[in-house]
Amino acid sequence: MITTDLLIIGAGPTGLFAVFEAGLLKIKCHIIDALPQPGGQLAELYPKKPIFDIPGYPSVLAGELVDNLMEQIKQFEPGFTLGETAVTLNKLEDGSFEVVTNKGTIHRAKAVAIAGGLGTFEPRKPQLENIADFEEKGVEYFVKNPELFRDKKIIIAGGGDSALDWSIFLSNVASSVTLVHRRNEFRGALDSVEKVQELKNAGKIKLITPAEIVGIQGNGHLESVTIDQEGNQYQVEADYFIPLFGLTPKLGEIANWGLEIEKNAIKVNNALDYQTNIDGVYAIGDVNTYPGKLKLILCGFHEATLMCQSVYNRMNPGRKYVLKYTTVSGVDGFDGTRKEAEKQVVKKID
Numbered sequence: 001m002i003t004t005d006l007l008i009i010g011a012g013p014t015g016l017f018a019v020f021e022a023g024l025l026k027i028k029c030h031i032i033d034a035l036p037q038p039g040g041q042l043a044e045l046y047p048k049k050p051i052f053d054i055p056g057y058p059s060v061l062a063g064e065l066v067d068n069l070m071e072q073i074k075q076f077e078p079g080f081t082l083g084e085t086a087v088t089l090n091k092l093e094d095g096s097f098e099v100v101t102n103k104g105t106i107h108r109a110k111a112v113a114i115a116g117g118l119g120t121f122e123p124r125k126p127q128l129e130n131i132a133d134f135e136e137k138g139v140e141y142f143v144k145n146p147e148l149f150r151d152k153k154i155i156i157a158g159g160g161d162s163a164l165d166w167s168i169f170l171s172n173v174a175s176s177v178t179l180v181h182r183r184n185e186f187r188g189a190l191d192s193v194e195k196v197q198e199l200k201n202a203g204k205i206k207l208i209t210p211a212e213i214v215g216i217q218g219n220g221h222l223e224s225v226t227i228d229q230e231g232n233q234y235q236v237e238a239d240y241f242i243p244l245f246g247l248t249p250k251l252g253e254i255a256n257w258g259l260e261i262e263k264n265a266i267k268v269n270n271a272l273d274y275q276t277n278i279d280g281v282y283a284i285g286d287v288n289t290y291p292g293k294l295k296l297i298l299c300g301f302h303e304a305t306l307m308c309q310s311v312y313n314r315m316n317p318g319r320k321y322v323l324k325y326t327t328v329s330g331v332d333g334f335d336g337t338r339k340e341a342e343k344q345v346v347k348k349i350d
């Protein structure tokens with residue numbers, strides 16, 4: 001069982017920044033995310049797209065922003081349960097909360113922040129009638145651990161960034177990588193398309209377009225796929241088939257936790273602290289709704305900041321918190337580090 005002060009559901013930018021703000025208040029955090037990596041939409045949907053509306057960054061790549069957030073929170077040593085979906089939330093008799101994941105991991109916390117964005121991303125699955133028989137037996141919708149594919153014959157299907165990026169990466173891991181796409185054109189970052197072309201020319205990636213996977217076969221584990229290339233069907237040996245057709249967001253189990261939901265989002269008290277109708281459960285970032293709500297990263301950062309003050313008051317009843325700028329107070333990491341401005345930078349005015 002994992003115990004913490006503040007349990008955050010969702011490792012998108014909002015959830016990650018909440019760890020920083022909580023850390024300043026000496027609140028320990030643990031994050032659960034259904035995806036195998038942190039970063040939410042930024043990491044999963046548009047890691048290589050520039051963002052222009054983060055204060056202080058005229059331009060920053062989404063993936064870079066996630067890396068920076070991870071660097072910023074490292075000092076507060078958050079725990080992570082990745083690749084697991086939070087499926088139940090229960091309030092215990094002592095006022096604390098228990099959250100259990102689809103893999104049975106139990107988390108206990110004094111407060112819960114739902115930073116679930118648009119919900120969990122469900123992979124779009126190919127229309128193959130026996131696909132469920134091969135899930136985790138040769139069919140993988142995410143690349144959680146690239147080592148699984150070492151020296152294996154891999155078929156990747158898709159035409160976006162994920163299909164391109166994983167084809168590039170796995171060409172150095174797998175014994176063979178075949179990329180199948182129903183069009184000749186790919187919709188991905190230019191440098192990724194060029195890299196795939198380069199690897200194809202070098203014989204490290206086999207490209208089959210325009211084509212589709214129309215069948216999968218095997219005895220207990222995937223052994224081959226059937227490819228339809230402009231009406232010509234043939235089988236290709238495969239240890240793994242990775243369809244990367246994008247993800248559909250779903251609020252999922254969160255909708256059954258007794259929270260007030262409006263238009264697929266959680267209603268919160270935005271006049272105070274982004275608390276939901278359940279005392280001690282907050283909702284921040286894209287997952288919440290209130291009058292005037294904007295689904296923007298910087299709004300999630302703001303909400304996380306105010307929420308943490310409320311969690312502090314909840315954990316320290318009667319104790320007054322005096323706001324100090326980090327330039328003045330410094331930042332004491334849980335890992336023993338301390339960041340502080342040089343004395344000449346912080347000048348006292350009497």
Ligand SMILES: Cc1cc2nc3c(=O)[nH]c(=O)nc-3n(C[C@H](O)[C@H](O)[C@H](O)COP(=O)(O)OP(=O)(O)OC[C@H]3O[C@@H](n4cnc5c(N)ncnc54)[C@H](O)[C@@H]3O)c2cc1C
Pocket residue numbers: 009010011012013014015032033034035039040041042045046050051052053084085086087115116117118119120121251252253254284285286287295296297298300
């Ligand atoms: C193409 C695109 C471009 C964008 N460009 C910009 C931009 O330029 N500027 C800007 O400000 N915003 C932009 N946005 C919006 C921005 O991405 C979102 O506002 C931001 O991602 C919200 O962050 P979040 O942390 O609230 O949620 P998310 O990033 O959605 O992260 C939520 C996380 O919660 C996890 N999760 C959900 N439910 C569960 C559960 N039950 N158990 C475990 N984990 C769960 C999900 O797996 C996900 O990782 C863009 C969005 C898109 C799609």
